[in-house]
Amino acid sequence: MTTKTSQIHKTSTVDVKALRRSALYSLFIGIAVFAAGADFVEQRRVEPLFPSFSLSQTRHLSDYLSSLRNTHCDTDIYIFNGRQPGGTALILGGTHPNEPAGYISAVVLVENLAVEQGRIIVIPRANASAFTATEPQEAFPAVFTLTGRRGKPRLFRIGSRFTNLLDGWPDPIVYRHHPSGQILSGNETRNLNRAYPGRADGTLTERTAYAIAEIVRREKVDLVIDLHEAAPEYPVIDALVAHERAMNIAAMAIVDLQMVGLDFRLEPSPPNFHGLIHRELGDFTGAQAMLLESAGALQGRLRGATNENLVIKSKDPFYTQAARLGKLQVPFPPEGIPLEVRVGRHLEAVTLICKSLSDAEPAKAVLFKNVPDYQAVIEKGVGFWLQ
Numbered sequence: 001m002t003t004k005t006s007q008i009h010k011t012s013t014v015d016v017k018a019l020r021r022s023a024l025y026s027l028f029i030g031i032a033v034f035a036a037g038a039d040f041v042e043q044r045r046v047e048p049l050f051p052s053f054s055l056s057q058t059r060h061l062s063d064y065l066s067s068l069r070n071t072h073c074d075t076d077i078y079i080f081n082g083r084q085p086g087g088t089a090l091i092l093g094g095t096h097p098n099e100p101a102g103y104i105s106a107v108v109l110v111e112n113l114a115v116e117q118g119r120i121i122v123i124p125r126a127n128a129s130a131f132t133a134t135e136p137q138e139a140f141p142a143v144f145t146l147t148g149r150r151g152k153p154r155l156f157r158i159g160s161r162f163t164n165l166l167d168g169w170p171d172p173i174v175y176r177h178h179p180s181g182q183i184l185s186g187n188e189t190r191n192l193n194r195a196y197p198g199r200a201d202g203t204l205t206e207r208t209a210y211a212i213a214e215i216v217r218r219e220k221v222d223l224v225i226d227l228h229e230a231a232p233e234y235p236v237i238d239a240l241v242a243h244e245r246a247m248n249i250a251a252m253a254i255v256d257l258q259m260v261g262l263d264f265r266l267e268p269s270p271p272n273f274h275g276l277i278h279r280e281l282g283d284f285t286g287a288q289a290m291l292l293e294s295a296g297a298l299q300g301r302l303r304g305a306t307n308e309n310l311v312i313k314s315k316d317p318f319y320t321q322a323a324r325l326g327k328l329q330v331p332f333p334p335e336g337i338p339l340e341v342r343v344g345r346h347l348e349a350v351t352l353i354c355k356s357l358s359d360a361e362p363a364k365a366v367l368f369k370n371v372p373d374y375q376a377v378i379e380k381g382v383g384f385w386l387q
C-alpha cells in the first residue's frame with residue numbers, strides 16, 4: 001500500500017515538472033509569435049500620404065472592379081484635373097514595392113502636382129498587397145525613413161515584388177498568362193507586371209491588373225507610365241521601355257532627356273513577352289504605354305548589407321568593385337546612386353514624356369507645374385518634396 005502511494009506521488013511530481021516545462025515553452029512560443037505577428041500587422045498599416053491642394057478627387061481601385069473591395073489589393077487613386085481640357089495620363093508607382101524609387105516618385109507627384117491642362121491619375125501603390133510583406137530570405141528592411149520638408153520623419157514601407165502569399169496561396173507550379181497562354185514560373189502568378197491585361201474573375205493579382213486596365217478604358221487614358229527600379233547588372237536599366245504605338249513620344253522624350261544631361265536607353269516592348277504593362281495595355285487599350293527603370297543596388301544580386309542605408313544611398317562596395325571590373329550595365333560611382341538621382345530621373349522623364357505628348361498631339365496635352373525636375377531633387381533632396 002505504502003509503495004503504491006509513493007509511486008503515484010512520484011508520477012504526479014514528474015507530470016508537474018513536464019507541465020511547467022511545456023507551459024514555459026508555450027510562453028516562449030507565444031512571445032515569439034506575438035513579436036513576429038506585431039511586425040506583420042505593422043506592415044499592413046498604410047502610411048498616410050498628403051496630396052497637394054490641387055487634388056480633384058480620390059477614388060479606389062475597387063470603384064473599377066467591385067470584387068477588389070475589402071481585399072488587400074484595394075488602393076487609393078488620386079485624380080488631378082486641369083482647368084483646360086486635354087489628354088489623360090495614368091502614372092503608377094508601387095507595381096513592385098521593393099523598388100522604392102518608383103513608389104516615392106509617385107508620392108512626390110501626389111504631394112506636389114498642379115495640373116494645368118488635361119488630367120493626371122496617380123496610383124502610388126499599384127500592388128497594395130505587395131506592400132504588406134517583404135520578400136522572404138532577402139533580409140530587406142520593412143521600412144525606411146525620409147525627413148519631410150518640415151523636418152518630420154516619414155516612414156515608408158518596402159514590400160515585395162509579389163502580391164503577399166497570404167493573399168494568393170498556393171502558387172501553381174507554372175503560371176499560365178491569360179490570354180496568351182505564355183508559361184512562366186509559378187511565383188510569377190503574383191507579379192502584377194506579368195498579369196496584364198488581367199481577368200475580372202481571376203486571381204487577386206489578375207483582378208488588380210484588370211481594374212487598372214478598366215481605369216484606362218473608362219477614363220479614356222491616353223498615356224500610361226509605370227515607374228520601376230532594377231539591378232545595375234540587369235540589361236534593361238536606366239531605360240524607357242515603350243510599346244510600338246508609344247515609340248514616337250518616347251523617342252522625343254529621350255532626346256529632351258539627353259538635352260538636360262540624362263541618358264536613357266530606349267527599349268522597344270518585346271512583342272512576344274506577355275503580361276507586361278507596356279505590351280498588354282498597348283495592345284488591349286487605346287493608351288500609349290511605357291515603363292521607366294532606374295538603377296538601384298537594392299535589387300541586385302551582388303549587394304552586401306541590405307539595410308535602410310542601401311535603400312536610400314544605394315552605395316555598396318561590391319557594386320563599386322563590379323563597376324571597376326566592367327560587369328555592370330550602368331555607371332556605378334563609389335558614392336552610389338542615391339534616391340535623389342533615381343527619383344529625379346523618374347520625375348524629369350515623366351515631365352518630358354508628358355511634354356512630348358502635348359507637343360505631338362495637342363488635343364491630348366497633359367501639362368502641369370510644381371513637380372521638381374532632376375536638378376531640384378538633387379539640390380534639395382527627396383524629403384524636401386514631401387509634405
Ligand SMILES: [Zn+2]
Nearest residue numbers: 096099228229
Ligand atoms: Zn519593377
